[in-house]
Amino acid sequence: MLIGVVGKPNVGKSTFFRAATLAEALIGNYPFATIEANHGTAFVKINDAAKDFERESTPREGYVHGKYRFVPVELIDVAGLVPGASEGKGMGNKFLDDLSSADALIHVIDISGSTNERGESVEKGSYNPINDIKFLEDELNTWIFQLMDRGWAKFARQAQLSGTPSDRAIAEHFSGIKINLGMVKKAFSSSGLSNKLTDWSKEDMKKFSTELRKQAKPIIIAANKMDVSTSKANLERIKTQTDSIIIPSSAEFELALREANKAKLIDYIPGENKFKIKGTLNDKQKEALAKVKKFLETNESTGVQDILNKIVFDILEYIAIHPGGVSKLEDSKGNVLPDCFLMPKDSTALDFAYRLHTDFGEKFIRAIDVRTKKTVGKEHKLKHLDILEIVADK
Ligand SMILES: Nc1nc2c(ncn2[C@@H]2O[C@H](COP(=O)(O)OP(=O)(O)OP(=O)(O)O)[C@@H](O)[C@H]2O)c(=O)[nH]1
Ligand SMILES: [Mg+2]
Structure with a gap:
């Protein structure tokens, strides 16, 4: 299972990645801090099944914390995506290659509206992040379309001549970007296109690639930087403007919590809306954790764990x-x-x-x-x- 963390530059992808994996990754308040993708292990949270037998699991991989078991999944944090990426703009091609083997994507957006479309810092609340949702979907759809368009006429003819069923031919053609027969079948049924590939127009191919992208690279949106004052109003507004699945998050606060937990300053179970102080804190740590505590009083959690769980168990339905x-x-x-x-x-x-x-x-x-x-x-x-x-x- 591989989950990609994607989005325009400077929205908090690497912060999200670090919070989820505690692996090293450069965080910087400027676009394109990340060039080479970071790979790491994140965890989904399930009930520890051994507890039903009055025991506690001893996982070979992952860990147990309280009544929960944390099961490893791979996470990849890629370079920021800018408009025109599918034509190779910015780090475009590289970014898309890095996502070939992803099962699903976490699209991190800056819900506070303090980064413009190129990821440059602007006054908070001055940029409308709704644009980013559509732009990322469009880039991914175009990417799939272009892969399809390349050598299409020949491919369609050959599939027909060899008598290979269309869905199987397409699934084989796209197996390199982790597309399987089940996904292709669903794309056929939702696009309503005919099996005769040689009849497809460019528009048909676009329609089909959009449906295929939805199946092969489903997206959940992390409305990140929820700790900023402008975020709440933006989130409410954006929720009414899209039917995408949006979960609010503060990757920065989750990172603070997980690092403090690792340093044994606090006891924090990822995904909870509380933590217990158990070490001696200096003034700076006290101040930082007080801010996080206040945030958790009005938010269900930092969102990071919820997002990972939702992708794996609700969207991918594992x-x-x-x-x-x-x-x-x-x-x-x-x-x-x-x-x-x-x-x-x-x-x-x-x-x-x-x-x-x-x-x-x-x-x-x-x-x-x-x-x-x-x-x-x-x-x-x-x-x-x-x-x-x-x-x-x-
Ligand atoms: N307030 C707030 N700031 C955040 C949050 N997450 C990340 N940031 C800040 O946003 C800036 C960019 O963070 P990164 O994690 O480097 O962003 P990125 O999306 O990986 O950026 P690129 O690698 O350049 O594409 C840094 O200044 C972070 O501290 C958050 O939840 N809240
Ligand atoms: Mg980064």
């Missing part, structure tokens, strides 16, 4: 599944539910067996739902937080 045994939850080393796999919804017991190991898939006999102790077959559909034992032939 579910988290643990391998485990009916007789015991531990592996041979005593680790409790050490593994957790994020799987697409509607995954079956057999899909899960294959995910664990090809051998398990090929030699699948049955599976056992560890919570209910019931035996289930290959086609059994899994649900979020299931624990499954796979019984396979030796």
Whole structure:
């Protein structure tokens, strides 16, 4: 699972990335602070399933904090995007190449309206960030369209001659940017276009690439810099002007909280609207945390964790599944539910067996739902937080 953090320059992408990963990334109050993409590990938050058995998980990857388990997902923070990127303007082409393997995107916008379309600082509230939402979608749609347009006539002819179904031909053509058959099928049905690719006009191709982009690179909007005074009014206004999914955030405050938690100055569970002071703070730290506390009193959270969770569980509709045994939850080393796999919804017991190991898939006999102790077959559909034992032939 790879999530891209995107947006115009200077909106807080690297701050968001650092808050989510605690990996190093340069933050600067000027456009194009980031040139080379930063890769890191962020975490989605789920209930710790072992708690239902009066135990606590010991994850091989990720960690447990309180009653929650934090499951790793990859995050990539890319260079800022400026208008015309799909024609190579700014860091355009590089930015888009970096996103090829992303499953979904977090579009960070500066909801305070203090950066113009090129990412330069302007007086707060003076720029309307609604423009940014549309511009990013347009750039991504154009990017897909251009990839499609390149050599299209020949491609369409060949697909027809070889008798390959159109959706399969397109899925193969785009597999390099993580587009699969399911996404192409959905794009066909939502665009209502005919299967005869050689008949498609440029307009048809544009329509199709827009639908395909929605499937392949779904976007959630992080309305960032919510801690600035002009943000609240902007957010209310913008919500009425778009049907995009918008979650308010303060990446800066989340970063402060996570760093203070790491330094053991506070106890903070990502996504909560409170934290406990447990270390000795200097005056500067006290002042900074007091500001964050005040923010959390009127906001549900800093938004960063909500955004990650929403993308993975609501937009991509993934579910988290643990391998485990009916007789015991531990592996041979005593680790409790050490593994957790994020799987697409509607995954079956057999899909899960294959995910664990090809051998398990090929030699699948049955599976056992560890919570209910019931035996289930290959086609059994899994649900979020299931624990499954796979019984396979030796
Ligand atoms: N007030 C406030 N400022 C923020 C927030 N997030 C980021 N900033 C500030 O915004 C400026 C830009 O932050 P970056 O994280 O470098 O932005 P970026 O989008 O990665 O910028 P580029 O790499 O240049 O595209 C810095 O001065 C940050 O401190 C936030 O939640 N609130
Ligand atoms: Mg950056």
